[in-house]
Amino acid sequence: MRVELSDEARRYIGRFDELTDVAPKDCLVEGERLVFLIPAGEMAAAIGQAGETVEEVERRLGKSVDLVEDAETPEAFVASALAPAAVNAVTVSEQNDRVAYVEVPEPDRGVAIGAEGRNIETARTLAKRHHDIDDVQLT
Known part of the structure; x- marks a missing residue:
């Protein structure tokens, strides 16, 4: 892209x-x-x-x-974008929209989200720009 x-x-x-x-x-x-x-x-x-x-x-x-x-795969890219939060797994849904579902341990959810949602919004923006992912959601 x-x-x-x-x-x-x-x-x-x-x-x-x-x-x-x-x-x-x-x-x-x-x-x-x-x-x-x-x-x-x-x-x-x-x-x-x-x-x-x-x-x-x-x-x-x-x-x-x-x-x-940066990372080659969308899954690795999303995990990198959410660092330093621990990411157990990333699954990219190929339905109508491309959504990255990210499994984060409960103690790291706050880190992944960031103050005022800043970290997850950054991950969403970069994932859209570089891997055409429409949304990033924590599970």
Whole structure:
């Protein structure tokens, strides 16, 4: 799928790349929060030792930064988007709408949902943009 980025998102991607030598595939600009989609296998470089790299990015950009690692399958992608919540299983329904049903242990439901539903909404947005998934639901 082709993702259309705003000029602002493109600028943040370019700046993130300059600061980390990791080129994000996508960027969601959500007020004072940026969510970067990191290519599979490059998360360690994006975070840096003890989180130093991402902390420097936050300082330089003046925004909170969250990172999501890309994955090849829709199921792995949704699980990655909900990290650090523990995900036991993801099933993608191929009925009228494509819905990812995510099995999360009860103690991790709050983490998966996030403050004011922020984490699950981010997962929904990224899953739609990159895997044409219409909804993400916790079970």
